[in-house]
Amino acid sequence: MQVGLVHFIALSAVLFSIGMFGALTRRNAIGILMSIELMFNAVNINFVAFAKYIDPINTTGQVFTVFVIVIAAAEATVGLAIVLLIYRNFRDIFVDRINLMKW
Amino acid sequence: MLSETASIIFYIIAFVTVVSAVLVVTLKNIFHCALFLILCLFSIAGIFILCEADFLAGVQVLIYVGGIAVLMIFAIMLTAGLTNFKVKQHNEQVAMGALAVFCFLLIVLGGVAKTLSVRGGFPTAHTPKIIGSTTHSLGKLLLTDFVLPFELVSVLLLAALIGAVVLAKKDGE
Numbered sequence: 001m002q003v004g005l006v007h008f009i010a011l012s013a014v015l016f017s018i019g020m021f022g023a024l025t026r027r028n029a030i031g032i033l034m035s036i037e038l039m040f041n042a043v044n045i046n047f048v049a050f051a052k053y054i055d056p057i058n059t060t061g062q063v064f065t066v067f068v069i070v071i072a073a074a075e076a077t078v079g080l081a082i083v084l085l086i087y088r089n090f091r092d093i094f095v096d097r098i099n100l101m102k103w
Numbered sequence: 104m105l106s107e108t109a110s111i112i113f114y115i116i117a118f119v120t121v122v123s124a125v126l127v128v129t130l131k132n133i134f135h136c137a138l139f140l141i142l143c144l145f146s147i148a149g150i151f152i153l154c155e156a157d158f159l160a161g162v163q164v165l166i167y168v169g170g171i172a173v174l175m176i177f178a179i180m181l182t183a184g185l186t187n188f189k190v191k192q193h194n195e196q197v198a199m200g201a202l203a204v205f206c207f208l209l210i211v212l213g214g215v216a217k218t219l220s221v222r223g224g225f226p227t228a229h230t231p232k233i234i235g236s237t238t239h240s241l242g243k244l245l246l247t248d249f250v251l252p253f254e255l256v257s258v259l260l261l262a263a264l265i266g267a268v269v270l271a272k273k274d275g276e
Binding site: 002003004005006007008009010011013014015016017018019020021022024025026027028030031033034035037038041044045048049051052053054056057058059060062063065066067069070071072073074075076077078080081082083084085087088093094096 | 109110117124125151155175182201205225226227244245249252271
């Protein structure tokens with residue numbers, strides 16, 4: 001069976017779901033960040049596949065992927081800095097044990 | 104539509120991507136998770152190549168594998184002692200989370216199936232493909248139509264860099 005746009009969309013949906021499962025169930029803050037990276041990548045696959053099949057001349061969809069990658073890099077940097085800060089103060093990076101701001 | 108050979112390659116890459124992604128979210132050892140994340144990101148670069156996005160495949164390997172994944176491994180190393188096997192790595196919401204994610208996947212794939220059956224498929228362009236690199240058109244777009252978001256995202260990246268340095272440095276330095 002030849003691969004079309006639908007296959008890329010299905011792959012992207014599956015990958016996004018896996019990332020969402022990780023973000024919902026992981027206790028380790030770094031594990032949650034890794035799951036969020038998986039979700040970013042699923043979105044990128046969608047953008048690139050639609051750019052290939054719907055607008056192959058202008059490649060506008062790929063520009064959005066560039067922006068998503070930049071945002072993901074910024075998010076990972078700040079997120080990991082916060083995780084390291086939390087580890088330094090609490091000696092812990094399990095998100096269910098960090099409950100200082102819960103009432 | 105991809106050609107026959109490209110279709111087989113797509114199925115192999117998609118299988119590797121999904122399996123490594125599942126391992127990323129289920130393995131107990133967080134360091135192994137990071138290694139499988141690298142494999143997953145590499146195979147997504149392969150998907151980009153199948154979509155004729157050669158520039159993005161290079162960017163994917165350079166930034167994700169070379170930057171973000173290495174950053175993750177650094178953070179895991181710096182928080183060592185919490186990564187042993189005895190500590191539980193998942194919270195009590197595994198069953199509920201799996202159910203919610205399954206429902207989400209069902210809704211999305213149902214939407215795709217509905218588009219296929221009602222509209223008879225997604226709209227596709229019938230224009231001839233460009234042969235060669237996408238880098239030229241991508242760079243042209245970034246500096247003409249998308250120049251304002253381009254500049255904004257540069258400022259955002261600078262702010263994130265400075266913010267990370269300020270957050271990570273010790274107090275009183």
